[in-house]
Amino acid sequence: MRQQALKGKLYIQAQLTVLTGLHIGAGSDFAPIGAVDSPFIRDPFTKQPIIPGSSVKGKIRTLLAKSLSPSYVLQKIEEDDERIQRLFGSAAKDSARPARLQFFDMKMTADSVRQFDAMELDTYIGEVKFENSIDRLTATANPRQIERVPAGAAFQFQLVYNIESPEELIEDMQFLADGFKLLQMDYLGGHGSRGYGRVRLSDFHVGVFSLQKEELGVDTAQFEQLFEGCNIL
Template structure:
């Protein structure tokens, strides 16, 4: 099995704010819902019960969108056939190749301002809203109602993402940062979570900044300039 370990030359920390533009549902999973109860709840922080966005949801969506963008056919290829840039950004664990991920995603927690705002509102659930949906039987016309818990529009989350700097090759670095920026932009024109075809899960990013850790100041300055100069 081929491995690809690289020397760590520093870390680039991306920080910003993710805003929920339309109700967001990332399911917590439930095997049973009593009659009249919410059929599908969203994932919460176990300790505080405040809504969170798992980093795995953001990573999985971004990788899938980038893979679709680079696909050459109608059918999306398997994950072990992702191109070199996607493989080194998101990682690879195939039969013949192991590629550690350069990107490290964090779970997203509600900002303090959003927690204060939504804790004072009269919402359907604690910091959540209930959206009634109907599945209509085409033959009989009968409605099958269900109730989905969503993070309300306007909620803001602290976004954090780490990129491991493992190369001095300017072309490779350009490819990595350009692909990352493309991934972030693609998500804003798609959706996070479930029921996206119904309008759920639209998000936006704001105030994205880059800070270098464990690298010389001139290297950090070059990274910032490169990032700001890239058109997704």
């Protein structure tokens, strides 16, 4: 069976630090005169920048799939590595399965909000990067303004893993650690080839919760050390 009984939950916390300006765009049908051409996504209540969990989940999954793909063109979802399917789920027809990983939208830490709130920035906790693309045939300039989360901003990274098969737990965590390492060697959001979106994960904390009477034997310190070892920046 592709889905098994729930044995417990593994809770993973860390700090995600933005190393270079980060842009995850927020769609807008209306841009008043003088506004930034491409704003980043914000929490509608606090107006502070957030990082959607879907962005992190999709990025890590894609990086893992690309790393295991035999060619430049990715295979179909149902042909993904078994570890990818059980961690990130699959909506493929006739072989759908739920994900063991549950990602959270990331909010800035309280300390980081206080730090940047006291700074004079282009926008509220944001900087504006002026860029200019040049048409190679006509030499026509196309200036634009891109809003970025400034380097140094810290976010609360949270992730829950469903423990369904204790025998696969270590393998799943090692594979997830590979995903963390790939993410830190790549980028989040857009314009990564121009230096945007470099991030670092640090200060991992792993906890476990289970209503099962039998002892799962989960060594959370082992996983914390494993994830911390992924920090190469």
